[in-house]
Amino acid sequence: MAVKLRLTELEALAQAAECLRTLAHPHRLRMVQMLLQGRYAVGELAAACKLPTPMASEHLRLMQRCGFLTSEKEGRKVYYRVAEPHLKSILKCIEDRFGVTPASR
Amino acid sequence: MAVKLRLTELEALAQAAECLRTLAHPHRLRMVQMLLQGRYAVGELAAACKLPTPMASEHLRLMQRCGFLTSEKEGRKVYYRVAEPHLKSILKCIEDRFGVTPASR
DNA sequence: TTGACGTATCGGAAACTGTCGATATATTTG
DNA sequence: CAAATATATCGACAGTTTCCGATACGTCAA
Numbered sequence: 001m002a003v004k005l006r007l008t009e010l011e012a013l014a015q016a017a018e019c020l021r022t023l024a025h026p027h028r029l030r031m032v033q034m035l036l037q038g039r040y041a042v043g044e045l046a047a048a049c050k051l052p053t054p055m056a057s058e059h060l061r062l063m064q065r066c067g068f069l070t071s072e073k074e075g076r077k078v079y080y081r082v083a084e085p086h087l088k089s090i091l092k093c094i095e096d097r098f099g100v101t102p103a104s105r
Numbered sequence: 106m107a108v109k110l111r112l113t114e115l116e117a118l119a120q121a122a123e124c125l126r127t128l129a130h131p132h133r134l135r136m137v138q139m140l141l142q143g144r145y146a147v148g149e150l151a152a153a154c155k156l157p158t159p160m161a162s163e164h165l166r167l168m169q170r171c172g173f174l175t176s177e178k179e180g181r182k183v184y185y186r187v188a189e190p191h192l193k194s195i196l197k198c199i200e201d202r203f204g205v206t207p208a209s210r
Numbered sequence: 211t212t213g214a215c216g217t218a219t220c221g222g223a224a225a226c227t228g229t230c231g232a233t234a235t236a237t238t239t240g
Numbered sequence: 241c242a243a244a245t246a247t248a249t250c251g252a253c254a255g256t257t258t259c260c261g262a263t264a265c266g267t268c269a270a
Contacts (some may be wrong), residue, residue: 018268052260052261054260054261054262055258058259073266075267075268076267076268099250
């Protein structure tokens with residue numbers, strides 16, 4: 001007699017996979033990690049990742065599209081912040097596994 | 106004065122991203138979900154995902170390569186099980202966000 | 211208006227990924 | 241031994257992702 005398994009439906013897993021793929025990039029992880037600790041403009045995030053601004057903008061667009069982030073325009077700057085509350089616990093898991101280093105002390 | 110941020114080093118984030126990419130596939134998520142609840146042979150996992158066995162084998166190889174799984178050969182079958190303890194909490198986060206449906210009740 | 215700044219978008223090249231069919235290996239059975 | 245079973249690997253193709261340069265857009269200051 002087979003044991004009954006608790007499984008998520010494949011359709012939901014496909015959605016989850018898409019979100020994970022969006023998260024699965026070193027610069028995007030860094031941006032999320034920053035945004036979980038405050039609100040930042042595109043240029044600030046780009047500088048922190050040592051990326052040209054257009055590429056940072058593109059990464060942010062991807063994360064916004066899957067519901068992770070939202071943006072607010074202020075003057076000529078655009079500030080992003082975390083919109084998906086579960087991001088915090090997911091990043092926590094990742095940090096538990098891969099470590100966290102304070103940037104300066 | 107800039108607030109000190111708690112950030113993971115980019116190199117570690119690159120490793121994390123690679124692992125997340127490996128996880129970011131509906132069939133692989135399903136397999137991990139099963140393997141967190143027991144030990145399964147390639148054929149059983151393939152059947153549960155409605156995949157040809159060779160493809161299941163390939164997915165399992167990827168997850169083994171990044172340390173998520175280990176395998177034990179028994180006769181002509183190969184049983185896989187979870188090797189990375191953090192997988193459980195990560196899947197928990199994903200299930201919290203995307204829902205879990207018992208396969209049968 | 212002009213110019214500078216901050217952000218967004220477009221097009222294309224290179225690299226990577228998922229999938230499939232075919233084949234290979236190892237183990238058990240007859 | 242040969243045949244059947246279970247898993248693994250290989251080659252190739254289509255599709256996606258990443259990155260970059262160029263360009264476009266919106267806002268502010270002079």
